[in-house]
Amino acid sequence: MSVEILTYAALGARLNISAxxxxxxARRLHLPRSLSDDGKALVSVDLAEIRHTPHPPAGHRAGEAFQLRALIATLQAEIVQLEARAAGNRADFEYERERADRLMAELLQATAETTATKQAAARLEGEVTALRTALQAGSSNENHGNSARRLGHVAASLVEADRRASRG
Known part of the structure; x- marks a missing residue:
C-alpha cells in the first residue's frame, strides 16, 4: 500500500484511461491534489485501493449505435403501420355508428306505427263490441238502423286503416 503522487496523464496511463x-x-474519489512546480496537478493515490474498470472506448459502441438506429427505424415503421390501422378502425367505427343511428330511427318509426296500429285495433274492437251488444239487446227497427250506421262506420275505419298501412 504505497501512496504515489502522479499527474492526471500518468494516472490515466496506469489505469488505462484518458487523462x-x-x-x-480523482474528483469523484476525493483524492488529495496539489500543484507541482511546473503548474501541473498532482494526485496522491494508492493504486491498490482503487477498483476501477475502464469502459470500452466509444469506437466499440459504434456497433451498438447502429443497432439502436436500426431498432428506432423499425419502431417508427411499426408506428406508421399502427397509425394506419387505427385510422382504418376509426373509419369502420364511424360507419357502424351511422348504421346504428339509421337502424335506431327505423326502430323508432316502427314502434310508433305499431303503437298507432294497436290503438286503431283497440278502437275498432270497441266499436265491434258495441255493435254486438246492441244487436243482442234488441232487434227493433230503430236499433237496426243505428247498428247499420255503426257497421258502416266500422267498415269505413277498416278501409282507412288498410289504406294507411299500404302507404307506409
Missing part, C-alpha cells in the same frame, strides 16, 4: 477520465475519477 480527462483520470481527473474525473
Amino acid at each position: 480527462a477520465a483520470a481527473r474525473s475519477l
